[in-house]
Amino acid sequence: MDSVSRFREEAAPRRPYDGRLLEAAIRDFLFDIPTVTERLGNGLTVVVAPQPGVPVVTVDVTYDVGSRVEPPGKTGFAHLFEHLMFEGSENVGKGEHFRRVAEAGGVMNGTTSEDRTNYFETLPSENLDLGLFLEADRMRALVLTQEKLDNQRLAVKEEKRLRIDNEPYASSFEAVDALAFDCFAYRHPVIGSMEDLDAASLEDAAEFYRRYYAPGNALLCLAGDLDPKEAFESARRTFGAVPAREVAPHFEISEPVQEGERRAERTDPLAALPALHVVFKAPPRRHPDLLGLSYAEKILGGGESSRLWRRLVKDEEKALSLSLSLDERRGPSLFRVFSVLRPGIGLAELEGDIRRGLEAFAAEGPTAVEMARAKRMILSSAVRATQTTQAVAFLLSEYGLYDRDADLWQEDFAALLDVTAAEVRDAAARTFLPLRTTVVTVVPEESEG
């Protein structure tokens, strides 16, 4: 091979971060997601976001209910109920929801998190009315039976086995939440326990539906290739027929400030290699510190040159994998580090490396070059993440439901791009504290002792 690079002399000089260019890009492209919001008489909020282009539309209904509302003894119920929502309503027989969406050339699903539950159909845009009809019918008149509950209980228990009980490391993520959070709302897993799933009754389901599935507790978002006027008319025609119902009181989550390190060691018979969680309690979503922590996530673990990933995975070969993530929640959030160790590396050694790396970052903050890289990564990710109607609908639904303002994400994103290195350092210094740390180690069974 020729050892002289063609690119050595030709390589373009590094372009410094140019705030004006970014602003232009945002204005011209990223923020080109106009919305119109209307509140129907029954309390349902409707957000319409025309996105001309590919003839596709997403119908998303997000309910203000997640596993956070589950009391002890009822864990997993919000997610189990999500399954029941696909089992038929007054004008939609069992199995018909799946069939009608498929016949219309669409895809559909539902997801439950700690903070909310959503249901969506992405359809060829001429079939928008089908998605509206299906969602309105189950919001208005879900049909619950013992047979459906028993059937979906089995499916959900298999889902728990598939995703958690039969997967290496999966249960350790549940252990982290149970240790890091004080409030029961976030201490227990979304999927719940087998005992609680077994105990779920039809009466529970009926009460849950009555309490949380009122139109005033939900937001409908329509995004894609649609005419806003026609879309609103269709939404009023279908969802307007859903009677108003009493809305559950707003569910607040708070917990005392963590004042001591928490640790647990787990043996995982399914794991082949040791693993490590180092987790820090962080403020709720939209808190200014989370803007800085978004940069910390990128600079420490988000790119090819990111500090911790590069050092521990590539250069020193201590970790097989290392991921950093900001788990933003409506209540207290978590800044997570998870790593699977290379054979022969000690848990204490890797934990020390990770913690020293975070502490050093909190003390010194990012360099100007790191900030510029992270900003470009954030912008690039945002552009890619809003390419589909489904992603746009999810983004608007979250802000529309949580903050009563679907457009507020633009303000948050602009603030994110304005963050300074000092703000990143300060946010890291307030978060990466020994007293706010939770550590969970995972040891394969045969390595025990």
Next chain:
Amino acid sequence: MRPFPLPPFVEQRLPSGLAVRAARWGKRPSVSAALFFPGAGSVSDPEGLAGLAEVTSDTFLDGTLSKNGQALAEAMDDLALSCGVSAGYDSATAHLSILERDLAEGLSLFAEIVTEPAFREEEVDRNRRRHVDSLQELRSEPEFLGRERLLAELYQGHPYAHLAPTEKGLTSLSAGDVQRFYSSRFTLDGATLILVGPGDEETLLSAAVRVFGSIPPSGSATWTPPSPPTPREGLAFHLIDRKDAVQTNLLFARPAIRLADPLYAAAVVANQSLGGGASSRLFQVLREERGLTYGTYSSVSPRLTAGHFGASIDCRTDATREALSGLLDLIQAFAAEGPTEEEHSRSRRYLTGSFAISHETPAAVVQGEVSRIQHGLPEDTWRTWRDRVDRTTREEARDVAARLFSPDIGVVTAVGQASVVRPILESFGPTTVWDSDGPRD
């Protein structure tokens, strides 16, 4: 059926032999690209060096002639360049995603990565070691264990039999092997660069020509695709023991067809009725009626010179017999009778309608073009795909199911507790039991 015209590609062939194809698609200011190298996949791994294609692909990002690994990583992050090289079976593909306004600089760096990789010995060694350690982790995952055994048995003795590198192959290969593999398989003559973004296609083409246009010819790689695998007979059962498993993960696969086969569209339509989604027969019966599983699906998986039809179900350990017999019985019945009129109509409508949904992004259009070129399909393949699906008759779907889905031949793998599952599997047929790292007896 509402028209959904995919964008036309414009093409220019460069002096190096590289074909550049560009199309306008997408709304956001981001460009997706792929540089496709036929023959640079694992089928070209030399005897005893299983994993060479994968290690080679992984090492592209560890340095170029003028940048060490750290400098290259920083240059990529300066541009927020999302880039990677991945080896498949029949080919390797370098992927790029970048903001439209950074395209010129991004393409320049991309070209440096793919045409001037350093493959330094310490980086190759580092990646070899990581792959060896990764194998340990992979062998703790039930999905990997099942698929590894399934492919090994389905494609016995054929290059398609390998799901992952072997430890033996990884420890045997050297930086010199990587250099030779790169020189012989990653030539621009025969490769295709595909760019898709929201801007004018001629602009995309020009950007690529500016970067790749001055590279001189360096000879073409001669590559002969692997011969089709030897047809197998009978249905074989394999059990991988995972003593702490709380579920049994069941897979079935049998030989089917290539993407270029004229029957492929009919096979996709038939598969949709049987197990393509939540409205399909497997899901409706085994989950929605019988509560045996969270999900059960089937698929058609084409390679360049062969292909297979497969199905899967995961169930609690004590439901293994019911799940396996349910899965095989439903497949057998479908192969014998084909879809109902309602199933067939729904499948055609689903596949034609959802085609637009699966092509919302430039990356999806790039992937479709890579697949078309890899399999040697005509230029209009995806533009006419919905028509071909829509024209498929129920009789054609039934015939293709009878020919390609029947579980009278093939392989069944189960990953689970051997102490419970072994007698169940043996009641279906002779069963070979494996530990997670090899044969038990």
